[in-house]
Amino acid sequence: MHSDKVRRRQTVLAVSFLLAAIFFLTAAANAAPVKNLIVLIMDGCGDEQLTLARWFKGAPLALDDMRTGAVKTYTSDAVIADSAPAATAYATGIRTAGTMIGLAPPVKNIPGLPPSAPELALKPQASVLEGARLLGKATGIVVTSRISHATPAAYFAHVGKRSQEEDITEQGVYQGIDVVLGGGRRYLLPAQAGGSRQDQEDLTAVLRSRNYQLIEHKDAFTKISEPKVYGLFAMSHLAPEIDRPDLAPEQPSLAEMTQKAISLLSTNKNGFFLMVEGSQIDWACHANDPAHLLSDLLMFDQAVQVALDFAKKDGQTLVLALPDHNTGGLSIGNRRSDETYDKLTPEILLAPLKKMRRSAPALWQSLGADRSPERIREAVRRDWGLDISLEHARQIADLAKTFGQEGHYALGEVICPHYTQLGWTTHGHTGGDVPLFAYGPSRPVGLLEAQDIGRLSARALGFDLELLTMRLFVEAGQAFPAEAVQLDRTDPHNPVLRIQHQGRQAALPLNKNLLLLNNEQVALEGIVIQVAETGKIYLPLEAVHRIKGDSKPLPAIQK
Ligand SMILES: [Zn+2]
Incomplete structure (x- = not known):
């Protein structure tokens, strides 16, 4: 009797130890390193810009x-890099080519560059945003450009060229992103409603x-306390920060949008x-415009x-901040400082920059059609506080003609070489490594490859990008069989993939997440896309299962 009791107690103990061990093992296997991920990209930036911003601020940066x-x-x-392949590497973990968004590169043999994988050529690659959504997390995009611009697009769209902004915006709408804040309303609306579709x-x-x-x-922010939200505050891009208070007071700042997005997204118990x-840092550097850049x-x-404050309080958030590439070739010091650089004080460096009150594009636009040297001189005195010579004003007028639409370049x-201590080497991008900033659990350290950012993002959230791609993009x-699949172009602007399978009729419009099966509509977990470069169409595995009447569960995206 007594020994029976002991034995029973021992068994109970052993079983509970076993259960505890199983619990801890599974918990360890399922636990992602972080609950939330915030990626902040300063488009077209580098260390020299950050150093200049720190001098200008006169205090340390949050970064x-x-x-x-x-x-x-x-x-x-x-x-x-162009922003499209740069952001694609960050979003999908695949280094790509040209101006492609969310697709693997074509096979090219370029001496000196690592070869791309032939089996992936021109295939869509799933993104960190798509994976987060499949895990039941909330997702958000916050930009100061049109939301269809290359960098945000890489997180939710799959197109051969970044210029396909109509397709990009449509794919974004059907991705079900919870919070979208920025510009680009015109791609939501048809031409007859004043839009660009x-x-x-x-x-x-x-x-x-x-x-x-x-x-x-931005006043509407106070009325919104939960997703889903599309806040597009301009038909095209938002205003440069330095011009915003005067020229576009209805637009929120990037920090205000980030604050709002975090407060909305963090209501999801699964994380976000x-x-x-910061889309326009790049444009400021393209233009060699210190006023636009610094603001x-x-x-x-x-x-x-804002992101850091949230992450510090939350403790389960990884914050990454980094440029996608550098632009403009900025230097603190130029030919004027060749003989005097060791005597360059912050005061001398900052004096001309502190007087600037407008971005170069806003200054240029204020001239209207009259771009005479006299008017240019007057506008530069008014908006940049600099007294430039008539000869330099004449040079600006002549040079502007060679820039066409970008006269403000x-x-x-x-002005910079003659009236500031700043040098610029190009109006294009530059190829150096960019700085990486990170805070939170499993933050990356060291010199990384661009695609490492995508892979470590997925790893931090606890999923695998390759498994995700296999689940979201199956080639039709x-x-x-080929004879069962047909692309219906009756409406050339809205092609529909039609599939016949054992008497079932399926219709899947491109760029959407919809399946019409025997006249019943289903919202799919991913979008249907066509890669124009190959003509191939991809649909989520979920759609294949439904069309085939296959009821087995979809494969996990966790390894
Ligand atoms: Zn650029």
Whole structure:
């Protein structure tokens, strides 16, 4: 009797130890390193810009405490990156080519660059945002450009060229992103409603039918306490930060949008993924425009502070901040300082910059059609506080003609070498490594490859990008016999994939997440896309299962 009791107690103990061990093992296997991920991208930036911003601010940047390494930015076909392949590497973990968004590169043999994988050539690659959504996390995009611009697009779209902004915006709408804040309303609306859509679709109606709140003024922020939200505050891009208070007071700042996005997304108990872009740092550097650069970069740093404050309190959030590439070739010091650089005080460096009150594009636009040297001289005195010579004003007028639409590029090119201590080497991008900043659990350290950012992002959230790609992008021609699949182009702007399978009729419009099966509509977990470069169409595995009547569960995206 007594020994029986002991034995029973021992058994109970052993079983509970076993259960505890199983619990801990499974918990360890399922536990992702972080609950939330915030990626903040300063487009077209480098160390010299950050040093200049720190001098200008006269105090440390929020970024300063987060420095952990650097990232190599070359693409699969060039030593200097465009934003499209650069952001694709960060979003999908695949280094790509040209101006492709969310696709693996074509096979090219370029001596000196690592070869790309032939089996992936021109295939869509799933993104960190798509994976976060499949894990039940909330997702958000916050930018100061059109939301269809290359960097944000890489997180939610799959197209051969970044210029396909109509397709990009549509794919974004059907990705079900919870919070989208930025510019680019014109790609939501058909041409007859004042928009830019050739397919005549009104995506604002689609968003409303999917229970989104659509806002166009920052005052509406106070009325919104939960997702889903589309806040597009301009038909095209938002205003440069330095001009915003005067020229576009209805637009929120990048830090305000970041704050709002985090407060909305963090209501999801499964966590969230948020991508934030300081989109215009790049444009300021393209233009060699210190006024636009400093105001937008310091506002980006405020957005970083917002993310950091949340992450510090939360303890389960990884924050990454980094440029996608560098632009402009900025230097503190130029030919004027060749003989005097060791006597350059902060006061001398900052004196001309402190007087600037407008971005170069706003200054240039204020001239209207009269771009005479006299008017240019007057506008530079008024907006940049600099008394330039009539000869330099004449040089600006002449140079501006060679820049066409980008006439304002002439301002920085002529003024910086003569009236500031700043040098610029190009109006294009540059190819150096970019600084990496990170805070939180499993933060990356050291010199990384661009695609490492995508892979470590997915790893931090606890999923595998390759498994995700296999689940979201199945080539139609591989899942079904060729004769069963047809692309219906009756409406050339809205092609529909039609599949016949054992008497079932399926219709899947491109760029959407919809399946019409025997007249019943299903919202899919991913979008249907066509890669124009190969003509191939990809659909989520979920659609293949439904069409085939296959009820087995979809494969996990965790390894
Ligand atoms: Zn650029």
